[in-house]
Amino acid sequence: MAQEQATQDLLKTPLHALHVEVGAKMVPFAGYDMPVQYPLGVKKEHLHCRDAAGLFDVSHMGQVRLYGEKAATILESLVPVDIIDLPEGKQRYAFFTNEQGGIMDDLMVANLGDHLFVVVNAACKEQDITHLEAHLTDGVEMEVIEDRALLALQGPKAAEVLARLQPEVADMLFMDVRKLDINGIECIVSRSGYTGEDGYEISVPSTHAEALAKTLTDFEEVEWIGLGARDSLRLECGLCLYGHDLDTTTTPVEASLLWGIQKVRRTEGERAGGFPGADIILKQIETKDVARKRVGLVGQTKAPVREGAKLFDADDNEIGIVTSGTAGPTAGKPVSMAYVATEFSPIGTEIFADVRGKKLAMTVEKMPFVPQRYYRG
Structure with a gap:
């Protein structure tokens, strides 16, 4: 009964009924009932996205508009990123920082000409909106978008597929963003994504989201992809969660x-x-003096090393922890992301992961583990 109540309390995206209809396995994620996988299964979904095109429901993310002459100035005061010079029709990766220099969330910022369009993570959505609200000044207005879904079409065939519905998308480069009609629906389309592949993220009115999703998945190149494969795809391409x-x-x-x-x-x-x-x-940038660094690790055995695994040097001293790990379906070997003491961060360093009491050898390797294939023209 408690489980049933908990499920009822979860939020649902505008595509929830469609996920259930096509046989998705649903799990709680960031307060939403989300598809972790479909009948194809996580590994096949991962490989299909690398080979053809995958469709992701990312409507749980927060979408916000900032209006006003000073909108870029206000946002720039909260992130260590150049927002003021962000050209119209372009998008940029950013992160909110706190007074200790820590990262409060990472986000995407697009300049749509008359306003900034911001997408934040689902789990941080309320915190980020409160943070923005607290820093708004006269003449800058924020609109929290509640009536739009967000779809991501990713993979080497994504451009070919979407161009059948809107030929203009073929002219876009990585991190371009435009307002475009797709099947008569006004969408905000960016050529970007979270898989390392070429692809698009499409903000679409909620009332038209299911129709657009069905149109896209009707193409033989496109399969639904759940949170499981989303995680392994982004990790292989060195993207943080x-x-x-x-x-x-x-x-x-x-x-x-x-x-x-x-x-x-x-x-x-x-x-x-x-x-x-x-x-x-800025001091850390200048002195390069930090106690730990994020690194990529590749397993020397076939066993995946998951989040939470402790890391040791050859003398059995604890030196770090794994923050993400997967079997690496495309890489063909276990890959992990970790934080290690800075002296163990150089490429080629051998370290050992504790997996159920066994010390498994791993090597620090350059990320991404699988080449990123963004379309830059």
């Missing part, structure tokens, strides 16, 4: 996310710094 590989105690420097902090925000000039935790983060 908030709450696992990133959290409020982890700085962008420890997380190896320096590529996400543009030069204008970290070198001398009027726009350098000015975000929460800037003193700590």
Whole structure:
């Protein structure tokens, strides 16, 4: 009875009934009842997305609009990222930081011309909206979008499939964003995603989400993909999952996310710094002095090393912990993401993971484990 009550309390995306109809296995995730896998199964879903195209329901994510002349300035004061110079029709990866330099959430920011379109993680949605609200000034307005779903079409055949419905998507490059009609439905489309593959994320009115999803999955190239394969796909391509590989105690420097902090925000000039935790983060960038680093690990045996596994050096000293791990269906070997003491972070370092009392050898390797295939033209 308690389980039934708990399930009833979960939120549902506009596509919930469709997932159940096509045989998805549903699980609680970030307060929502979400599909973890479909009848195809996690491994086959993963491989299908790498080979053809997969459709993901990511409607549990938060979608927000920021209006006003100072919207970019306000948002830039909360992230160590260049928002002011973000060109119209472009999207950028960002992260909210706290006063300790830790990461509160990671997010995507798009410039749609008359407003900024922001997508935040489901688990942090309420916190992020409160955080933004607290920093709004006169003339900047925030609209929390409640009436749109979010679909992700990912894989090497995603562009070919979506172009049958809207030919303009073929001209888009990685991180381009546009308002486009798809089958007569006004959508916000970005050429981006969370699998390392080429693909699109499509914000669509909730009332039209099921029709669009059915149209897309009617193409033989497209299969539904659940949370299980979403996790293994993003991990193979070295992409962090908030709450696992990133959290409020982890700085962008420890997380190896320096590529996400543009030069204008970290070198001398009027726009350098000015975000929460800037003193700590900028000092870490300058001195390269951090106690731990996020690294990629590849297993030397066939056993996957999962989140929570403790890591040791050859002398049995504990040196870190695994934050994500999978069997690596495309990589063909177990791959993990971990934080280790900085002296153990160089590529090629051998370390040992404790898996059910056995010490399994692993090697620090460069990420991504599988090449990213974003379309840059």
